[in-house]
Amino acid sequence: MEDLLATCAHVAHxxxxxxxxxxxxxxxxxxxxxxxxxxxxxxxxTPEGQVRPLLHWxxxxxxxxxADVTLPFSDVAGVHAVLMRNDRGExxxxxxxxxxxVFLNGKRVEGTEPLVDGDIIRCTTHMLKFAANTDAHRAIxxxxxxxxxxxxxxxxxxxxxxxxxxxxxxEFLLSADPAYRFNTILAFFALILIEWLCYLLMRTMDxxxxxxxxxxxxxxxxxxxxxxTATPAELTRQVVLLLAGVVLFFLFxxxxxxxxxxxxxxxxxxxxxLALLALNLVAxxxxxxxxxxxxxxxxxxxxxxxxxxxxxxxxxxxxxRMFRSRSILxxxxxxxxxxxxxxLMGDMGAAxxxxxxxxxxxxxxxxxxxTVLLAVTSAVMAGxxxxxxxxxxxxxxxTWGHVWQDVNGAGYQQTRAMSAAASGGLFGQGAGSxxxxxxxxxxxxxxxxxxxxxxxxxxxVIAILAIIALAIFTVKNAARNRSSYYVIAACAAVTMMMVxxxxxVFGSLDxxxxxGVTFPFVSRGGSSLISCWMLLxxxxxxxxxxxxxxxxxxxxxxxxxxx
Amino acid sequence: MNKVKRRAxxxxxxxxxxxxxxxxxxxxxxxxGAEWATFAANSSVxxxxxxATGTLxxxxxxxxxxxxxxxxxxxxxxxxxxxxxxxxxxxxGNVGTGALVxxxxxxxxxxxxxxxxxxxxxxxxLTLDSALCVAAQEALNGQxxxxxxxxxxxxxxxxxxxxxxxxxxxxxxxxxxxTYLNRCINSTFTPGSIFKLITAAAAIENxxxxxxxxxxxxxxxxxxxxxxxxxxxxxxxxxxxxxxNSCNVAFAQIALELGGxxxxxxxxxxxxxxxxxxxxxxxxxxxFTKDAAGTPGLAxxxxxxxxxxxxxxxxxRLVSAIAQGGALPEPTLLLDNTNGTTTLLRAxxxxxxxxxxxxxxxxxxxxxxxxxLNLCAKTGTAEVGDGTSHSWFxxxxxxxxxxxxxxxxxxxGGGGLSVAGRVANAVLQRAVSSE
Numbered sequence: 001m002e003d004l005l006a007t008c009a010h011v012a013h014x015x016x017x018x019x020x021x022x023x024x025x026x027x028x029x030x031x032x033x034x035x036x037x038x039x040x041x042x043x044x045x046t047p048e049g050q051v052r053p054l055l056h057w058x059x060x061x062x063x064x065x066x067a068d069v070t071l072p073f074s075d076v077a078g079v080h081a082v083l084m085r086n087d088r089g090e091x092x093x094x095x096x097x098x099x100x101x102v103f104l105n106g107k108r109v110e111g112t113e114p115l116v117d118g119d120i121i122r123c124t125t126h127m128l129k130f131a132a133n134t135d136a137h138r139a140i141x142x143x144x145x146x147x148x149x150x151x152x153x154x155x156x157x158x159x160x161x162x163x164x165x166x167x168x169x170x171e172f173l174l175s176a177d178p179a180y181r182f183n184t185i186l187a188f189f190a191l192i193l194i195e196w197l198c199y200l201l202m203r204t205m206d207x208x209x210x211x212x213x214x215x216x217x218x219x220x221x222x223x224x225x226x227x228x229t230a231t232p233a234e235l236t237r238q239v240v241l242l243l244a245g246v247v248l249f250f251l252f253x254x255x256x257x258x259x260x261x262x263x264x265x266x267x268x269x270x271x272x273x274l275a276l277l278a279l280n281l282v283a284x285x286x287x288x289x290x291x292x293x294x295x296x297x298x299x300x301x302x303x304x305x306x307x308x309x310x311x312x313x314x315x316x317x318x319x320x321r322m323f324r325s326r327s328i329l330x331x332x333x334x335x336x337x338x339x340x341x342x343x344l345m346g347d348m349g350a351a352x353x354x355x356x357x358x359x360x361x362x363x364x365x366x367x368x369x370x371t372v373l374l375a376v377t378s379a380v381m382a383g384x385x386x387x388x389x390x391x392x393x394x395x396x397x398x399t400w401g402h403v404w405q406d407v408n409g410a411g412y413q414q415t416r417a418m419s420a421a422a423s424g425g426l427f428g429q430g431a432g433s434x435x436x437x438x439x440x441x442x443x444x445x446x447x448x449x450x451x452x453x454x455x456x457x458x459x460x461v462i463a464i465l466a467i468i469a470l471a472i473f474t475v476k477n478a479a480r481n482r483s484s485y486y487v488i489a490a491c492a493a494v495t496m497m498m499v500x501x502x503x504x505v506f507g508s509l510d511x512x513x514x515x516g517v518t519f520p521f522v523s524r525g526g527s528s529l530i531s532c533w534m535l536l537x538x539x540x541x542x543x544x545x546x547x548x549x550x551x552x553x554x555x556x557x558x559x560x561x562x563x
Numbered sequence: 564m565n566k567v568k569r570r571a572x573x574x575x576x577x578x579x580x581x582x583x584x585x586x587x588x589x590x591x592x593x594x595x596g597a598e599w600a601t602f603a604a605n606s607s608v609x610x611x612x613x614x615a616t617g618t619l620x621x622x623x624x625x626x627x628x629x630x631x632x633x634x635x636x637x638x639x640x641x642x643x644x645x646x647x648x649x650x651x652x653x654x655x656g657n658v659g660t661g662a663l664v665x666x667x668x669x670x671x672x673x674x675x676x677x678x679x680x681x682x683x684x685x686x687x688x689l690t691l692d693s694a695l696c697v698a699a700q701e702a703l704n705g706q707x708x709x710x711x712x713x714x715x716x717x718x719x720x721x722x723x724x725x726x727x728x729x730x731x732x733x734x735x736x737x738x739x740x741x742t743y744l745n746r747c748i749n750s751t752f753t754p755g756s757i758f759k760l761i762t763a764a765a766a767i768e769n770x771x772x773x774x775x776x777x778x779x780x781x782x783x784x785x786x787x788x789x790x791x792x793x794x795x796x797x798x799x800x801x802x803x804x805x806x807x808n809s810c811n812v813a814f815a816q817i818a819l820e821l822g823g824x825x826x827x828x829x830x831x832x833x834x835x836x837x838x839x840x841x842x843x844x845x846x847x848x849x850x851f852t853k854d855a856a857g858t859p860g861l862a863x864x865x866x867x868x869x870x871x872x873x874x875x876x877x878x879x880r881l882v883s884a885i886a887q888g889g890a891l892p893e894p895t896l897l898l899d900n901t902n903g904t905t906t907l908l909r910a911x912x913x914x915x916x917x918x919x920x921x922x923x924x925x926x927x928x929x930x931x932x933x934x935x936l937n938l939c940a941k942t943g944t945a946e947v948g949d950g951t952s953h954s955w956f957x958x959x960x961x962x963x964x965x966x967x968x969x970x971x972x973x974x975x976g977g978g979g980l981s982v983a984g985r986v987a988n989a990v991l992q993r994a995v996s997s998e
Contacts, residue, residue: 013680056564066566319564356577364570407604415602422592422599423607423671425678435606456678457592464585471578478571487567491574498577506584509591 009174012167013430017458019164023157023218024462024469027211030152031473037145038480039544041085041138044069044121045129052128057085057482058319061123075100075124082319083115083130085482087258087553091115091132094320100124112320148209148548157214158199162192165221168431172228175432180232187235191217191224194243201250202550209548212473212540215466216533219521222463223529226450226522230437234524241526245533252309253537253551259318259485266314270334273310276303277341304342304350305527308496309534311338311354315361316489316538322365331361339379343386349503349517355379356499357492364488400513413439417449417508421457428456443524445516446508464505467497467520470539477542482552490542493535596675597668607679608671613654616679617670618686619662621693622721622898627651628663630670637732638693644730646696649745650689650723650896653731657743662689662896665844669897688898690719695994699724702989707974708954709746710990711875715883715959715968718892718902720841722969722990723747748846751872752972755945756809756979757955758867760881760916763806765829766817767912778805778813789859791815791866794944806919807927809942811866818865823853826865833907835877842896849873867945875970878957881907883968885920886939886959889913920958928980933988936995937961940987942979951975956983965995 042054044061052069059068064078071080081102082094095102095109102109103122115121117132133141165188172184195217202210220242227238256262280303314334321327335358342351363372395410403411403418420436423429434453436442442450451460471494478487497520504519506512518528520535543549592599603609608616610633619628625643628651629636635654638644652661663670672685699710703726712722725746727739744750766773780797783790793811797804805813818826830836830851838848852870854860863869876894883891884907893902908916920939924930928940940958947953954976959968969987976982 058564060564060566064566066569068565319567322567360573360577363573364567367566367570407602415599416604418599419602419605420607422596423605423673423679425674425680426676427678427680429607429678429680438606453678457589461585464581468578468581471574475571475574478568481564481568484564484567487564487571491571495574495577498574498581502577502581502584505581506588509588511584511587 005170005174009171009430012170013456014427016164016167016171017427017456017462019160019167020218020459020462022160023164023214024465026152026157026160027215027466028469028472030149030154030157031211031469032476033151037546039138039145039482040133040141041482042083042091042133043131045131047127054083054085054133055480058484059083060319061121061128069128071123071126073124073126076126079323080123081109081121084318084320086260089132089135091130093121096320096323097123142546142554145546148207148543148545149211150208154208154210154214155199158195158210158217161195161214161218161221164218165192168221168225171431172225175430176228177232180228180235183235184228184232187224187228187239190239191221191242194239194246198246205550206554207547207550209543209545212470212536212543215470216521216536219463219466220529222451222455222459223522223524225431225455226443226447227524229432229434229450229454230443231524237526238524238529241529245530248530249533249537249540250550252534253540253549256486256489256537256541256551257553259483262313262485263318269310270314273307273314274334274337276307277338279303281341281344302525302527304345304347304354305525305531307338308354308357308531311335311357312361312489312492312496312535312538315358315492316485317365318483318485322484328362328365331365335361343382348386349500349507349515352503352515353496353499353517357496360495361488361492364484364491397513401510403510411510413441413446414508414510414514417442417446418510421449421452421460421509424453424456426457428452428454428459431455441516444518445504445514445523447519447523448505449508451522463519463522464501467494467501470494471498474539474542477544480544481542482544486538486542489538493538496535497532593675596678597673600673600679601667601671605671605679608667608673614663614667614670616685617667617672619651619666619670620686620688621647621691622688622719623692623694624688625693627689627691627693628654630654640697641730641732642697642700643693644732645728646700646724647691647693648728648731649725649747650691650696651731658745659743660745660749660844660846662687665842666897689896690721690898691723691896692721692994692997694997695722695990696724698993699986699990700726700728702986703973706976707741707746708972708976708983708986709750709875710969710971710986711747711879712967712969712990712994713879713883713894714966715886715891716966718883718894719898720894720896721967721994723896746875746972747970748841748844748874748876751847751849751874752953752974753945753947754867754871754873754878755943755953755955756867757878757941757943757957758865758871758873759806759809759814760885760920760941760957761829761833761835762814762818762821762826762865763802763916763919764833764908764912765821765825766802767915768909769821769825770817773802777801778810778816780805780808780810780812782812784812784815784862786815786819786859786862787857791859791862803919803922804926806941807923814866815862818862819857821865822856823861823864826861827851827853833877833881834905835873835881839874839876839880840902841876841894842900842902844896846876847874849877867943875972878970879968880905882957882959882970884908885913885916886961886966886968887913917961921961924958928984932980932984933991936988936991938991940984942984944977944979947975949975952977954979954982956980956987958987960991960995962995967991967994 038055040053044052061069062080063076077097080097085091093115094112119130121128169188176184339354399410403414407415416439474490474494481487500517503515503517507514520532540549541551652658652663669687671679709725713720727742729736779799782796783792797808797810835849839846850872888910889908890906924938943955945953954973957970971983971987973982
C-alpha cells in the first residue's frame with residue numbers, strides 16, 4: 001500500500017507540470033481567441049453624410065489623431081468634447097475645448113449637457129449629428145458577438161485544475177505530517193468546492209468567461225500547497241481567508257458594475273486610505289524592520305494591502321475628468337502621501353509597488369512619457385535620500401549581486417532560496433518534501449523558490465506566466481472597453497500584481513535587491529490574499545466579451561427592450 | 564478611449580521586463596544550478612553542512628567514500644584510505660580539491676532536469692586504481708612527494724597520491740605539515756632538469772641547425788661573471804646527448820641563445836604558468852621569471868632553476884602530449900568521461916622529444932633499471948637552496964597495451980634517477996602487471 005502510494009506520488013510529481021501547463025494554455029487560448037467585436041453604442045453623422053460609430057461609453061471628439069472621432073481642423077482642440085453614456089443609456093456631452101466652444105442645437109454647452117437622439121453638436125464651426133443606438137438595435141448586435149468561453153470549455157479547464165489539486169493531495173498524503181494529513185486533504189477539497197461553486201454561480205448568472213478566476217484559483221492552489229508545507233496549522237485559516245477573498249471579489253465586482261456608484265465613493269475611499277495609513281503609522285508593530293502591521297481584536301492585518309485596492313479605486317478615472325489638472329494634481333498628492341507613508345513605515349517593497357502603479361496610472365491618464373520620467377527621476381532622488389537615512393535599506397542594496405560572498409550574513413536568505421530552487425530541478429522534490437520552508441520568510445518573500453524546490457521550475461514559471469497572461473488579457477480588453485475607468489483600473493491592478501511578483505521573485509534570486517513583498521495569491525498573508533482577489537475584480541470588470549464577466553451588465557434581450 | 568487603449572500597452576512593458584528577468588534567472592540556473600544545489604546549506608543533500616548522499620568508488624568499484632543515512636564511511640582498507648586521501652578528500656572538506664568537494668553535484672545526483680530529486684544520491688566512479696595508489700604510496704616509503712600516472716590515450720588518471728597523507732577515518736591522527744595539500748595538483752616545485760624538456764621543445768622549433776651542432780662541456784660555464792656549474796664534465800656532445808647527460812652547460816647556452824621571451828612563451832604555451840582544469844578542479848599555476856638577455860638568471864631559468872616553479876600536473880600534460888604526437892586528451896578523474904583534446908606541440912617536435920627521451924633511458928638511465936618497460940623519460944634533480952635536491956622522474960611508456968604517462972617527485976630526495984626513478988619503476992611495474 002505504502003509502496004503503491006509512493007509510486008503514484010512519484011508519477012504525480014511528473015504529471016503536475018503537465019496539468020499546470022494545460023490549465024495555463026487553455027486559459028490563454030480562451031482569453032486570446034475570439035474576435036474582438038466592437039460594441040456600437042451610437043453614431044455621429046457629419047454634414048457630408050459620413051457615419052462615425054461610437055464604440056465606447058466614453059468618446060473623445062477632437063483634432064488629435066488618437067481621438068475617437070477625429071475632426072482634423074485647426075479650430076478644433078486636440079481634445080474638444082467628450083461624449084459619455086451611463087448605465088441607463090443616457091448620454092451627456094462635456095465641453096473640454098477651452099475656447100472654441102461646444103454647441104448643442106445652437107446653444108453653447110456650459111460644462112455638460114444631456115444629449116439625445118437627433119441632437120446637433122457643433123465643435124467651433126464643425127457640425128455633427130448624434131444618433132443614439134436603441135436597446136433593440138443593441139440587442140441584435142449583441143447576439144452577433146462571440147461568446148466568451150465558447151471555444152475552450154471553462155468547465156474542462158477547471159476539471160484539469162481539479163486533477164492537479166488531487167495530485168497535490170496525493171503527494172501530501174505521503175509527505176505531510178500525520179497530525180495534519182486530514183486537515184490537508186480537507187483544505188484541498190474545500191478549495192475544489194469553492195472553485196466549483198464559483199463556477200456554478202457564474203453559470204447561473206449566464207456568464208461563461210471563467211479564465212481569470214481559473215488562473216487565480218491555480219495560483220491559490222500553489223498558495224495552499226505552500227501553506228500545507230510550511231504552516232500546516234494555518235490551513236483552516238488559509239481556506240477561510242480564501243473564501244473571504246472570493247466573496248469580496250464578487251461583492252466588490254458587483255459594486256464596480258455601476259460607475260455612478262463607483263464615482264460617488266472615490267473621496268471616501270481616499271480619506272479611508274489616508275486614515276488607515278495614519279493609524280498604521282501610529283499603532284503599527286514592527287516586524288522584520290517594517291512597521292506595516294496592525295493588530296485589531298486578535299486579527300493582524302497589513303493596511304497597505306487594503307490601501308492598494310483603494311489606491312486604484314481613487315486613481316482610475318473616467319474620460320470627462322481625465323483632462324482636468326485639478327483631478328490629476330489631487331491624485332499626485334494622494335499618491336505622494338501613500339508612497340511617503342509607506343516609506344516612513346519602512347515598507348520599501350510596498351512603497352515601490354505603489355510607485356510603479358502610480359506611474360502606470362499617471363501615464364494612462366496623461367499619456368506623457370516626460371511626466372513619467374520626471375516622476376521616476378524625483379523618486380530616484382527621494383530613494384537616495386531614504387538610503388542615506390535608513391541604514392538597513394542601504395545594506396540590502398550593498399548585498400545585491402553579492403549574496404554568495406556573505407552566505408551566512410546578508411545573503412543568508414537569497415543563497416538558501418537559490419540553493420533550494422536549484423535542487424528542485426524542473427519537476428521539484430515533491431509537494432511537502434522541501435527544506436526551504438524552515439528558513440524565515442520562505443513562505444512569503446522566497447515563496448517562488450519554494451515553488452521551484454517542491455513543485456519544480458516548470459510550475460513556478462507557469463505561476464509567473466499566469467499573471468502575465470492576466471496582463472495580456474487586460475491590454476487586449478482595453479481596445480473594446482466601455483469606460484476608461486475600467487481600463488485604467490485593470491491596467492493598474494495587473495501592473496501592481498506584476499511589480500509585486502517581479503520584486504518578490506527577483507528579489508529572492510538576487511536579480512533585484514531583496515525588498516520583501518508578496519507573490520500575488522501564493523505568498524502567505526491574509527490581507528494580501530484578500531486584496532489580490534479584490535484587484536482581480538478590476539481585471540474582471542474590464543472583460544467586455546459577450547457573457548465574459550458578471551461585472552459587465554448583459555444587454556437586455558430584444559424582447560425586453562421592445563416592451 | 565482610443566488614447567487610453569493605446570496607453571494600456573504600457574502594462575506590457577512591465578510584463579516584458581518580468582520575462583527578461585525570468586530569462587536572466589534561467590540562464591543563471593543552467594550555468595550555476597550545480598553550484599547552488601551543492602551549497603552546503605542545501606538540506607536535501609547535506610546534513611549540517613556535510614554531504615549526506617552519494618558513493619565514490621575507484622575504477623574497479625572499490626568504495627572510497629560513502630554517505631548514507633547520516634553515516635559517512637571511507638574505504639575499508641586503511642592503506643587505500645591513506646593512498647587516496649588527497650584524490651578523495653574528506654567529508655569535512657579539508658582537501659579543497661578532493662573529489663568529495665569537486666564532484667559533490669554528481670554525488671548529490673544533481674542535474675538541471677530533476678535537481679537532486681533522485682533518492683539516495685548517486686554513485687560516482689573515479690578513474691583511479693586504488694591498488695596502484697597504495698603501491699605508489701608504499702614506493703614513496705614515507706618520503707614527502709607525489710606520484711601521478713595516467714593513461715595518455717584516454718586521459719584517465721590511474722594513480723594520484725601525495726605524501727604526507729592521513730587516514731580520514733582516524734580523526735585523531737597527528738597531521739604533518741601540509742597534509743591537506745595534494746602535491747600532484749595543488750603545489751608547485753622547482754623543476755630542475757625536467758624543465759629541460761621545455762627548453763628542448765623551444766630549441767627544436769627555434770634553432771634551425773640544432774642537429775648539426777655540438778656543445779662542449781668542461782664542467783661549468785661563465786655567464787656574465789657568474790659560474791653556471793654542471794653535474795659533470797660532458798666534453799663535446801650533440802643535442803641528444805646534451806639532454807641525456809642533462810648537461811647544464813649546453814642548456815645554459817641554449818637558453819641564452821633562445822632568449823627570455825621565447826622561453827617564456829614556451830613555458831606559457833605548454834600550460835605551465837596557467838592554472839589548468841582537471842574536470843572541475845582548478846590546478847595550481849606555476850611561475851617563470853624572465854631574466855634579461857645574457858644574464859646568469861636567464862641561463863639558470865632554462866635549466867629549471869632560478870625562479871622556475873611548476874605544478875606536477877602540468878608536466879603530466881606535457882609528457883602525455885609528447886607520447887601522443889603533440890596532442891593530449893585532457894586528463895580526467897571521472898570514469899567514462901572525456902575532456903576533449905589539446906594540442907600542445909607540433910607533431911615533429913613531439914616525435915623528436917619522444918625519441919630523445921627514449922634515448923635517455925637506453926643510453927644513460929639503463930634499461931636494467933626498468934626491466935620489461937619500453938620507457939621514455941627525463942630525470943630531474945632540482946636544487947632547492949638548502950643543500951638538498953628534489954628528485955624528479957617523468958616520462959611515459961611506449962607500449963600500446965600500457966600507454967602510461969607519469970610524474971614522480973620525492974621532495975629533498977636526492978638524485979632523480981636513483982630515488983624518483985626507483986619509485987617510478989615500482990609504480991610502473993605494478994601498473995603493467997595489474998592488467
